[in-house]
Amino acid sequence: MTTPASAPAEQVLSALREHAVALATATAHPPSRVRITSGDASIEIDWDEPAGGAAAPAGPPAPAVIDDGGVDDGGVEKIAASTVGVFYHAPEPGAPPFAAVGDDVSAGQQVGIIEAMKLMIPVTADRAGKVLEVLVADATAVEYGQPLLALLPAEIA
Template sequence: MSTGQSPDAVLDGLRRHAHRLVAELAGPVRRVRLRSGETVLEVEWHGPAQAAPAPAPRTEPDPSAPAEPPPESGRLTVRAPVVGTFYRAPEPGAPPFVAVGDLIRPGQVVGIVEAMKLMNEVTADQAGRVVEVLVDDGQPVEYDQPLLALEPAGQRGG
């Protein structure tokens, strides 16, 4: 960020980036969060976000699609907010945001998804203990794809 820019100019730039990003993404967008220095623009849609056609229901599994393990009873997931590349750490060589066994809280950053050169924070929307990382670092992810499996807060594994 240029130190000579006013907060309004920075916010205006973030708005333009958000508009362009949403227009170029394939599929519905639930939330966009952009940051430049101390200025943050976050937009979240409730209900139908856009008039994107819903995929046709399948009666048979697609054999070419990666098999998603069935959810274990009581497990929660943290999901990808956008299509992009998932990273477990803020930068190469840095420790991951979270690891198996970590207790996380709602709003905590647990990873990032890079989409069109923009880094989108992945935040937990519920408390829990990380029991499995479902996506390898640097792997492409789809919108709403499970990234982490959580044991709900208050439960203890045996």
């Protein structure tokens, strides 16, 4: 139960959590350490320098799509997790999935949700195509970069 004295602290902690997730998902390289405190409100996020030099400036996160580099898979691409969290196929339990095998999706269409630190982060397709396979079961913990769906791009389909 929230007491009147603890309400401001919970609001500060909630705001800090939201900012931490936004910062952590705004870069291509995941953070190596996250520290959030509530007393005197602070937030620290550390990134190890990626191999090959300094990190590029952070911009808005792009939809994560990976390809299996050199594997002849007929042009199939994988929509990958842009953050660590729990992957959900549908907006709520019992609802139809955002995208199922055989569905045509358009660029920017939501195909799932990743819950990270109580935030729901949409997973979107970066190109039009047909969903060939859902690679992760509903309500499964996923890692950054983990393939979630296999997509046959529209230009091939």
